[in-house]
Amino acid sequence: MQVLFIVNEAAGNGKGKKVWRQLQRHLTIDYQVVFTEYEGHGQRLAQLWAQYAQTKKLFVIVGGDGTIHEVVSGVVHNEYIVIGVVPAGSGNDFARYFTTFQNAIQIEAYIQGNMSSLSMDAGTIQLGELQHEIFVNNAGVGFDAFVTKYINKSRLKFYLNKIGLGKLSYAAAVVKGLFSFERFDVTILANNQQWQFKQTWFVAISNHPYFGGGMKISPCSKPNDEKIELTIVHGISRLKLLLVFITVFFGKHTKFKEITFLQGNAFEILLQSQHIDCHTDGNYIGEIGQGMNIHCAVQREAWQVVAEETNNIISQ
Structure with a gap:
């Protein structure tokens, strides 16, 4: 099997570079x-290296959720x-569900x-x-995308990564954004059914349970069940939303009456507000x-991921 490493040295505020250097020193394979x-x-690199493939190739991504999103987008x-x-990212939500490699020994054993x-x-x-995008973990409309935009523009994530607390950047941005985000009304359509939600904070669209550096936003999501799940947070005060975000880390938010879960293979989301932010995989x-x-x-069976060996040489 041919092996290509796609490395984002800037991932995790330079963590990608450190992880790659450590990994490279121990690789003995071609x-x-x-x-x-x-x-x-x-995405461009993945498309280029995949376009003429006639036999199996292993693309090993050294990076975070954003890099994974790009590479998978290029090989669907x-x-x-x-x-x-x-x-090698700061949140690493992909690694909370999927099988991943931790060192060169595991890659070579695989x-x-x-x-x-x-x-x-893959979600779309x-x-x-x-604009048309795929997502591996999840996409979002509203507050979660608003927070993502804030993180990307601010230096918060940079400084938290510096002190090894990059996973907290999302939670910190949530607290800061609670007092400036404007809620919106939304209508959701699927299978001749309609749901309307007032004072909505966000609609998370999930193919995978986790987002935001470990928040188990969609506990029932499975990336191979041919379904996606919507999590709608609506009609809840700012203070109570903060409590909800704390419980999301443990998957306990499902008990709140202000959170609605929908499951299906396709949805239409209609917004009654202007300028609502969107994200895919952060x-x-x-x-x-x-x-x-x-x-x-x-999109069913859209990409392939390494599977855990029976002798547990790969961690999950």
Whole structure:
């Protein structure tokens, strides 16, 4: 099996570079390596290296959730590419559910073994008539995307990463954003049914349980069940929302009456407000205006991920 490492040295405020250097020192297999240089480069590199594949290739991503999002976006529905990950981001939500590599020994043992892989779904989100994105973990409309935009613009994540607390950047941004975000009304359509929600904080669209550095926002989500889940937080005070976010880390938020869960294979989200932020896998993708609709769905068996060996050589 050919092995390509796709490395984001800037992931986790430089953690990607440190992880790669440590990993590289212990690799004894033949491999190739490329480095991402700008936002979106991971997708371009993955497309380039995957386009002529005629046999199985292992793409090992050294980076965080954003880099994983880019690479998977570049190889969807390519039967020859298997995705492996060495976590090197600040939140690493992908690694909380999927099998990942922790060192060179595990990578080499995988290649020398039966190289098991599993097919996974991908979520899709389309903003209006134009922008179309996939997501591996989750997408979001509203407060969670607002927080993502704030993190990307501020230096908060940079400084928390410096002191080894990068996973707290999302939680810290939530607290700061609680007092400036404007709630909105939303209508959701699916299978000839309609739901209306007032004073909505956000709609999280999940293919995977975790977001925001360990928050178990969608406990029932499975990335291979051909479904996506919506978590709608609505009609709740700012103070109570803070309590909800604390309980999300333990998956206990499901008991709040102000949180609604929907499951299906496709949804239409109609907004009654202007300038609502959106994200995919923690990457801010822009705003959607009043009267525009968001279409989200699932693509079944869209990509392949390494599977845990029976002798537990790979950690999960």
